[in-house]
Amino acid sequence: MKTVVITGANAGIGFATAKHIAGHSDWHVVLACRNSAKAEAALEQILKVHPQASVSTLLLDLLSLQSVRDSAASLERQELPPWHGLVLNAGGINMKATSLEFSKDSFEHIFQLNFLGHFALTNLLVGKMQAPARIVFVSSDLHDPAATRMGKIAPPKYGRAEDAACGQGIFAKMSPMARYGTAKMFAMMCALELDRRLRGQGIKGITVNSWSPGVVPTTEFSRDAPRLRRKIMKFVLTSTPFVRFMGSHLSTEDEAARGLGGLITDAKFEAISGRYFDGFKEILSSAESRDEVKAKAVWEQARGLAKI
Numbered sequence: 001m002k003t004v005v006i007t008g009a010n011a012g013i014g015f016a017t018a019k020h021i022a023g024h025s026d027w028h029v030v031l032a033c034r035n036s037a038k039a040e041a042a043l044e045q046i047l048k049v050h051p052q053a054s055v056s057t058l059l060l061d062l063l064s065l066q067s068v069r070d071s072a073a074s075l076e077r078q079e080l081p082p083w084h085g086l087v088l089n090a091g092g093i094n095m096k097a098t099s100l101e102f103s104k105d106s107f108e109h110i111f112q113l114n115f116l117g118h119f120a121l122t123n124l125l126v127g128k129m130q131a132p133a134r135i136v137f138v139s140s141d142l143h144d145p146a147a148t149r150m151g152k153i154a155p156p157k158y159g160r161a162e163d164a165a166c167g168q169g170i171f172a173k174m175s176p177m178a179r180y181g182t183a184k185m186f187a188m189m190c191a192l193e194l195d196r197r198l199r200g201q202g203i204k205g206i207t208v209n210s211w212s213p214g215v216v217p218t219t220e221f222s223r224d225a226p227r228l229r230r231k232i233m234k235f236v237l238t239s240t241p242f243v244r245f246m247g248s249h250l251s252t253e254d255e256a257a258r259g260l261g262g263l264i265t266d267a268k269f270e271a272i273s274g275r276y277f278d279g280f281k282e283i284l285s286s287a288e289s290r291d292e293v294k295a296k297a298v299w300e301q302a303r304g305l306a307k308i
Helices: 012-022 034-050 064-078 109-128 149-153 161-166 174-200 227-234 240-247 253-265 292-306
Strands: 003-008 027-033 052-061 082-090 133-138 206-212 277-278 281-284
Touching: 003 012, 003 109, 012 034, 012 082, 012 253, 027 034, 034 052, 052 064, 064 109, 082 109, 082 227, 082 253, 082 292, 109 133, 109 161, 109 174, 109 292, 133 174, 161 174, 161 281, 161 292, 174 206, 174 292, 206 253
Parallel strands: 003 027, 003 082, 027 052, 082 133, 133 206, 206 277
Antiparallel strands: 277 281
16 A cells, blocks of 8 residues: 545545545545644545545644644654655635735745745655655646736746745735746746756656646635635636636546546556646646756755755
């Protein structure tokens, strides 16, 4: 049996993916969540569908680097099957925020939740994973302004990771959506950089890929938005013509789970690494995300911020 850790696994795509992989008898699924009660409720729901599944929970708050370190240490203490999978899924935006929010680590929320917390967790776990192993960063098509109209409206920006973390410089007046797209672009840069570093160190059998679900209307992405905005978002995000016009595509949670879960379980992806998948289709990520010089800079700056 093999262990896969899935962050944000109590709801939305994370829960659907956890349920999908739990249906495979050779996998133990760890639900890594910020809320213990919600994690336990998700575990119970999975066991109702797959009574023989092997599932456990892990407390993880990506908005606390100490929690990330504690979670990694807790995993090591548990008597789990060897670690062969890591799905970095948790993320989102607080739609109610009227100004920048900062974590206990004094980092801007969107940056830490969607990038830095996962960066730290990956660095803490990758050395403990046993080949063949697979790591998947959940991204967003918003990271590429050339691919989506929303990406053009709220384009991500490359800059110093410290400035993004502190909400200063070019990031000071950025909209939440642009901040989100930037965090996802940074995550994709580091996914590609990790793949290069593993290969450069002669480490074989650990793959690193990025994946985007497109638009999944039933997720809790906009749960914190004001009621009227939630209604508007629900209306536009369930319109296939509108979503296509914006340059994306609609997916159900089940489709997303099969796409994301497949990158962990399907034999055909065993030797695939350093790639980007949009739903079930492999495509190129943004030109900027593939810039190796910029990616190396983001990696080194993130290491300093996370104290890796």
